[in-house]
Amino acid sequence: MKPYAIGIDLGTSNSCVAILQKEKPEVIANRFGERTxxxxxxxxxxxxxEVGNSARARIVxxxxxxxxxxxxxxxxxxxxxxxxxxxxxxxxxxxxxPNHSTRIQIGExxxxxxxxxxxxxxxxxxxxxxxxxDPVQKAVITVPAYFxxxxxxxxxxxxxxxxxxxxxxxxxxxxxxxxYGFGRGLDQRVGVYDLGGGxxxxxxxxxxxxxxxxxxxxGDTFLGGDDFDDxxxxxxxxxxxxxxxxxxxxxxxxxGKLKRAAEEAKNALSEEEETRIQIxxxxxxxxxxxxxxxxxxxxxxxxxxxxxxxxxxFKVCDEALQQAHLTVRDLDGVILVGGPTRLPVIQNAVxxxxxxxxxxxxxPDEVVAVGAAIHAASLLSTAVPESVLLDITxxxxxxxxxxxLTEPIVERSTPVPIEQTRRFTTSSDFQESVIIRVYQGDHRxxxxxxxLGQFEFSGFPSARRGEVSIDVTFEIDSDGIVQVTAAxxxxxxxxxxxxxxxxxxxxxxxxxxxxxxxTARVAPGWRPPAAEDEPKNQEAPSPSFSGDETSPAPDNPVxxxxxxxxxxxxxxxxxxxxxxxxEEA
Amino acid sequence: xxxxxxxxxxxxxxxxxxxxxxxxxxxxxPEAEASEIKRAYHDAARSLHPDANRHLKEHHxxxxxxxxxxxxxxxxxxxxxxxxKAYDVHRVEHGSPRLPLNELRNRVRATQxxxxxxxxxxxxxxxxxxxDDLSRQDWASAIRNLQTAVTFExxxxxxxxxxxxxxxxxxxxxxxxxxxxxxxAPHTS
Numbered sequence: 001m002k003p004y005a006i007g008i009d010l011g012t013s014n015s016c017v018a019i020l021q022k023e024k025p026e027v028i029a030n031r032f033g034e035r036t037x038x039x040x041x042x043x044x045x046x047x048x049x050e051v052g053n054s055a056r057a058r059i060v061x062x063x064x065x066x067x068x069x070x071x072x073x074x075x076x077x078x079x080x081x082x083x084x085x086x087x088x089x090x091x092x093x094x095x096x097x098p099n100h101s102t103r104i105q106i107g108e109x110x111x112x113x114x115x116x117x118x119x120x121x122x123x124x125x126x127x128x129x130x131x132x133x134d135p136v137q138k139a140v141i142t143v144p145a146y147f148x149x150x151x152x153x154x155x156x157x158x159x160x161x162x163x164x165x166x167x168x169x170x171x172x173x174x175x176x177x178x179x180y181g182f183g184r185g186l187d188q189r190v191g192v193y194d195l196g197g198g199x200x201x202x203x204x205x206x207x208x209x210x211x212x213x214x215x216x217x218x219g220d221t222f223l224g225g226d227d228f229d230d231x232x233x234x235x236x237x238x239x240x241x242x243x244x245x246x247x248x249x250x251x252x253x254x255x256g257k258l259k260r261a262a263e264e265a266k267n268a269l270s271e272e273e274e275t276r277i278q279i280x281x282x283x284x285x286x287x288x289x290x291x292x293x294x295x296x297x298x299x300x301x302x303x304x305x306x307x308x309x310x311x312x313x314f315k316v317c318d319e320a321l322q323q324a325h326l327t328v329r330d331l332d333g334v335i336l337v338g339g340p341t342r343l344p345v346i347q348n349a350v351x352x353x354x355x356x357x358x359x360x361x362x363x364p365d366e367v368v369a370v371g372a373a374i375h376a377a378s379l380l381s382t383a384v385p386e387s388v389l390l391d392i393t394x395x396x397x398x399x400x401x402x403x404x405l406t407e408p409i410v411e412r413s414t415p416v417p418i419e420q421t422r423r424f425t426t427s428s429d430f431q432e433s434v435i436i437r438v439y440q441g442d443h444r445x446x447x448x449x450x451x452l453g454q455f456e457f458s459g460f461p462s463a464r465r466g467e468v469s470i471d472v473t474f475e476i477d478s479d480g481i482v483q484v485t486a487a488x489x490x491x492x493x494x495x496x497x498x499x500x501x502x503x504x505x506x507x508x509x510x511x512x513x514x515x516x517x518x519t520a521r522v523a524p525g526w527r528p529p530a531a532e533d534e535p536k537n538q539e540a541p542s543p544s545f546s547g548d549e550t551s552p553a554p555d556n557p558v559x560x561x562x563x564x565x566x567x568x569x570x571x572x573x574x575x576x577x578x579x580x581x582x583e584e585a
Numbered sequence: 586x587x588x589x590x591x592x593x594x595x596x597x598x599x600x601x602x603x604x605x606x607x608x609x610x611x612x613x614x615p616e617a618e619a620s621e622i623k624r625a626y627h628d629a630a631r632s633l634h635p636d637a638n639r640h641l642k643e644h645h646x647x648x649x650x651x652x653x654x655x656x657x658x659x660x661x662x663x664x665x666x667x668x669x670k671a672y673d674v675h676r677v678e679h680g681s682p683r684l685p686l687n688e689l690r691n692r693v694r695a696t697q698x699x700x701x702x703x704x705x706x707x708x709x710x711x712x713x714x715x716x717d718d719l720s721r722q723d724w725a726s727a728i729r730n731l732q733t734a735v736t737f738e739x740x741x742x743x744x745x746x747x748x749x750x751x752x753x754x755x756x757x758x759x760x761x762x763x764x765x766x767x768x769x770a771p772h773t774s
Contacts, residue, residue: 206623208623208627214628314750321746327745327749342618378636379636388634410689411690414657415657415661417653417654418654418657419654420686477635526717
């Protein structure tokens with residue numbers, strides 16, 4: 001059997017799958033002939049699961065059983081701002097799972113976000129298999145450049161649940177640049193303006209023939225095409241409230257209809273100067289009977305509704321250019337990625353900001369999947385690669401220190417793979433162990449960053465605070481996997497952990513789901529064990545703990561550390577060495 | 586297409602890579618031009634990036650990851666002229682081939698703190714005026730003041746970015762349907 005490797009662009013709104021065959025990348029259409037498939041999963045009452053555009057159509061009939069935009073939630077803690085924001089606009093139930101994770105409840109069943117994304121990925125895998133007539137096992141899956149490690153790991157797990165060996169989690173803009181420059185021997189600097197359904201990313205790359213080097217990347221994970229839809233939705237809802245005194249957003253079915261109408265209106269305005277919005281029988285009012293919405297939306301009106309959102313993207317572009325030490329005039333090309341970039345209002349704004357026409361030879365809906373397919377083929381082959389991708393870290397990787405603060409070890413924009421070590425010390429007298437907490441984000445305050453994980457390090461000599469040295473090493477390998485090691489430089493004793501999820505599925509849960517998938521075609525929902533009879537270390541994620549042979553490993557110190565509440569104050573924290581403290585003051 | 590490195594060469598290189606200074610890691614002379622640094626990084630990536638050596642046995646791939654990490658580190662330091670300068674001082678004075686990025690950045694920051702608001706008196710003066718203009722959304726005046734500030738400090742990125750943003754805001758204000766942002770104070774992050 002011939003091994004196949006596909007590229008999947010797992011989008012917030014739509015997903016796309018492509019493959020490189022005979023040196024030619026090709027997008028694979030689904031059985032309806034559509035080249036992209038809606039990233040929507042609908043669960044009917046009988047346990048049947050539908051994915052794609054047919055699922056999207058069910059948002060109106062069964063809003064509470066239809067999950068859309070799940071990419072906004074994957075790898076996010078339940079208490080995060082993004083989850084709270086999603087709860088106010090989503091028609092399905094978002095609940096809290098173990099270890100502060102986020103789960104989706106459909107009727108009686110509870111699903112992790114990894115499982116929801118896996119359903120979309122499995123659909124994309126099946127689309128490819130139908131076309132190729134063979135099973136597909138390997139894939140490169142893309143994520144926004146600005147995704148943090150939790151979100152990347154969760155996406156990788158989703159791939160595993162879907163039965164795929166995920167060869168690489170690739171950044172969307174890097175994939176887009178690869179699709180644009182592959183095999184063309186270019187010598188260019190390009191900007192990739194990627195406005196997806198839920199996120200905005202800008203990356204600046206330098207293409208030197210076969211080498212694709214990311215110079216800078218910046219993004220806003222709170223900004224996307226969905227926000228454009230929401231602006232139309234808000235306009236319609238507010239007008240409805242003004243006219244009838246009832247808020248249609250409080251009714252799930254009405255909200256579903258509004259969402260759909262808003263999205264359709266936005267899409268229509270990509271082509272037309274104005275569009276007619278008609279929502280018959282939106283809401284049944286006991287006094288007034290059936291109420292409907294009918295209205296024309298002009299492009300100029302829409303443009304004004306979203307002008308500030310577009311401005312926000314350019315603020316992010318400024319940041320990226322500044323990081324790359326470039327101005328817009330240094331760019332040889334601008335590549336647009338994502339469905340919303342088809343909107344004339346965005347194309348005009350992009351043209352004026354970058355002072356050039358964006359490339360028209362790149363399809364914004366397909367370019368990322370095509371780039372992923374090219375990279376997948378390259379990783380599959382043992383021949384000399386036709387392209388080398390040199391990426392950077394999108395955010396600082398930090399370690400927690402005393403006082404609720406963090407210190408960076410690998411700063412944003414550092415080329416990967418990389419390894420960096422920083423020396424710390426103990427914060428209290430005769431402290432016997434330290435908690436190493438790992439954060440990702442650009443803030444000094446721990447709580448402002450995303451926590452990636454924590455582990456305990458012990459076995460260093462007992463001494464007064466500040467007298468013990470602890471070297472913390474962060475390693476990011478070419479697969480993007482982060483490994484953190486704490487070591488006592490005096491004795492060489494070390495403990496390390498490969499960061500897996502703290503917010504997502506534990507290794508055991510993942511195994512359970514994958515086992516269930518092997519026996520049943522459709523994954524049953526994961527059910528939480530009753531809180532009381534839950535054995536302690538079963539819920540803990542199980543990162544590989546590769547403590548040194550000589551290190552006296554207590555009973556599973558890593559796992560018990562993961563059980564600790566996230567931001568609790570323990571007197572066993574790291575501190576900066578005295579000389580560095582003075583430098584910083 | 587570049588030729589492949591032999592596994593035996595990889596092993597040998599991995600063994601000594603920590604003793605090499607950043608120039609040696611990239612195969613550069615210490616007096617290399619800035620433009621040569623990028624080329625050296627790309628060339629090194631073509632033959633030494635782990636993705637280019639996937640065909641090798643695992644222990645050779647581990648060697649490869651190790652070397653690739655040092656290449657990234659070397660490039661990260663040398664691509665930035667200020668960091669390169671600080672590293673050169675460290676290399677000559679202490680004779681040590683490596684320096685943690687974090688420490689290097691702290692050294693650089695200690696020497697360049699004033700650039701945010703300007704290094705010259707004139708630069709600072711016009712920057713202050715421009716900041717006022719920006720907070721009042723007086724784009725035209727901000728552009729004039731920033732242009733002057735940039736003439737005094739052509740290397741100041743904060744000034745240059747603020748200037749391009751002000752130009753953009755002015756353009757949007759003139760364009761029908763465009764809305765200037767309310768929050769347009771220059772950001773210095």
